[in-house]
Amino acid sequence: MANRYCSLVLVNSTKKRFMSTSNLKTIITESKKEIPIVKGLPLVGTMFSILAAGGGRKLHEYIDKRHQKYGSVFREKLGSVDGIWISNPLDMKLLFAQEGKFPEHILPEAWLLYNDTYGQKRGLYFMNGKEWWKYRQIFNKVMLKDLNVNFIKSYKIVINDLLNEWELSNGQVIPNLIADLYRISISFMVAHLVGRVYDDCKNDLSNDVNCLAQCIQKVFQCTVKFTVIPAKTSKLLKLNIWNDFVIAVDNSIESANNLVSKLMSLNGDGLLNSVLNVHDIPIDMIKRLMIDFIIAAGDTTAYSTQWSLYTLGLHKSIQNNLRHSLLENDFLECDYLNNILKEVLRMYPLAPFITRIPPSDIYLTDHKIPANSLVIMSMFTSSRNGKYFNSPNEFIPDRWNRLKSNKYNGVNEPFATLPYGFGARSCIGQKMAHIQMCLTLSECIKRYNLHTMQPVEIALDLITVPDDQINIKIHKL
Numbered sequence: 001m002a003n004r005y006c007s008l009v010l011v012n013s014t015k016k017r018f019m020s021t022s023n024l025k026t027i028i029t030e031s032k033k034e035i036p037i038v039k040g041l042p043l044v045g046t047m048f049s050i051l052a053a054g055g056g057r058k059l060h061e062y063i064d065k066r067h068q069k070y071g072s073v074f075r076e077k078l079g080s081v082d083g084i085w086i087s088n089p090l091d092m093k094l095l096f097a098q099e100g101k102f103p104e105h106i107l108p109e110a111w112l113l114y115n116d117t118y119g120q121k122r123g124l125y126f127m128n129g130k131e132w133w134k135y136r137q138i139f140n141k142v143m144l145k146d147l148n149v150n151f152i153k154s155y156k157i158v159i160n161d162l163l164n165e166w167e168l169s170n171g172q173v174i175p176n177l178i179a180d181l182y183r184i185s186i187s188f189m190v191a192h193l194v195g196r197v198y199d200d201c202k203n204d205l206s207n208d209v210n211c212l213a214q215c216i217q218k219v220f221q222c223t224v225k226f227t228v229i230p231a232k233t234s235k236l237l238k239l240n241i242w243n244d245f246v247i248a249v250d251n252s253i254e255s256a257n258n259l260v261s262k263l264m265s266l267n268g269d270g271l272l273n274s275v276l277n278v279h280d281i282p283i284d285m286i287k288r289l290m291i292d293f294i295i296a297a298g299d300t301t302a303y304s305t306q307w308s309l310y311t312l313g314l315h316k317s318i319q320n321n322l323r324h325s326l327l328e329n330d331f332l333e334c335d336y337l338n339n340i341l342k343e344v345l346r347m348y349p350l351a352p353f354i355t356r357i358p359p360s361d362i363y364l365t366d367h368k369i370p371a372n373s374l375v376i377m378s379m380f381t382s383s384r385n386g387k388y389f390n391s392p393n394e395f396i397p398d399r400w401n402r403l404k405s406n407k408y409n410g411v412n413e414p415f416a417t418l419p420y421g422f423g424a425r426s427c428i429g430q431k432m433a434h435i436q437m438c439l440t441l442s443e444c445i446k447r448y449n450l451h452t453m454q455p456v457e458i459a460l461d462l463i464t465v466p467d468d469q470i471n472i473k474i475h476k477l
């Protein structure tokens with residue numbers, strides 16, 4: 001299984017390794033260099049340069065060029081975001097080791113504004129401090145450490161239902177790929193929450209799931225528009241993009257709330273049951289947390305799965321090798337499938353930037369960063385860097401094979417790709433997302449030949465998405 005699962009264990013050892021007194025002393029005395037600053041205008045910083053370079057949708061390329069010019073650490077104010085950008089995996093390790101007991105990240109401005117305006121309280125991703133840690137510990141146990149596998153049978157029902165629907169498109173391009181993937185991401189989450197009763201209740205829930213999938217997709221499409229006009233300005237000017245966003249978020253929360261209420265009444269044997277029965281969490285807090293799990297699962301797993309199918313559809317021989325490998329291995333024990341997913345998430349990191357706001361001064365290899373600065377890890381840059389990955393722009397799953405020396409075949413620094421983040425605040429859904437994607441890819445590849453019609457480029461709509469629609473033709477085997 002992916003070694004990311006060990007992240008919680010690893011962060012402790014990383015902390016020990018990097019924070020021993022002698023190590024820290026060396027780092028503190030060596031952290032002397034000035035951080036290069038990219039000069040901009042007083043209020044907007046260098047916002048016009050990014051607009052000239054293609055806007056927020058090309059931010060990953062813009063920041064990549066900045067790293068080439070200014071090095072692995074620089075400071076730049078882009079609109080309201082004044083950040084220190086880092087791209088060296090060693091600095092990332094040091095940052096995680098000094099992130100504090102209750103690590104903080106930045107949240108999308110539009111979401112915070114919505115929560116403030118309407119008094120909306122949200123789940124783990126939005127929590128901080130002791131409240132966050134209290135619930136994070138509970139869910140670490142049930143979602144990472146002791147993940148119950150009651151849900152796998154129900155996951156299989158979810159994927160089978162989708163692949164049966166796809167039979168109607170045999171020999172053609174799958175008509176609503178991303179919408180279908182949103183729908184199954186939410187269905188997987190529902191299956192996870194209720195466990196084995198999923199099969200009995202799936203028909204009754206299908207309207208709720210479809211409605212929520214559409215709402216979440218709409219929220220995502222609305223949020224993306226704030227990369228051009230910030231949410232605060234849009235709200236102040238009463239622009240349609242703010243009004244549309246509010247309606248979309250209202251609908252998604254209401255729809256998720258209805259769905260979670262129904263799931264709670266089912267008395268299944270999934271995650272919901274283990275949390276309801278074991279922990280003394282108030283019902284409205286359980287709802288708040290579950291609603292956010294469902295919303296968080298929507299676009300993340302949908303887009304990562306889409307990138308995986310897209311890449312397999314471009315590489316016929318890798319697709320054939322995978323089919324062959326799945327004849328001999330169960331989907332959860334198939335190293336080749338594991339390597340494919342690692343490679344997809346390296347090339348298409350869903351979160352191209354990961355942020356932290358350290359509570360005290362921190363020390364990187366050459367630089368000191370003052371407390372409360374916004375530090376932004378440039379994951380797109382580090383995961384496409386030839387220093388860390390041989391032929392970084394090529395899709396080579398075999399680079400993740402271990403050599404006799406235990407090193408990887410074509411990976412010089414695995415820490416340069418962190419698809420689920422790292423440490424105490426890393427993705428709580430990583431284990432389930434991994435299993436869902438393994439299952440989806442393996443069932444799909446066993447049933448269909450995939451053919452990607454045309455290549456696309458990466459664009460950023462907050463997360464890493466294709467710049468054009470992905471068209472995949474399927475042929476039943």
Ligand code: HEM
Nearest residue numbers: 125293296297300301304350351420421425426427429433
């Ligand atoms: C391939 C799919 C996924 C990817 C690539 C992904 C990636 C990430 C990343 C990069 C973070 C931020 C980590 C940080 O700030 O260091 C995160 C946080 C989070 N993810 Fe995921 N995620 C995925 C699927 C899911 C799923 C299925 C769930 C459903 C439970 C989920 C729930 C969350 C939550 C609740 C957080 C916030 C955790 C916290 O603040 O403690 N994610 N994810």
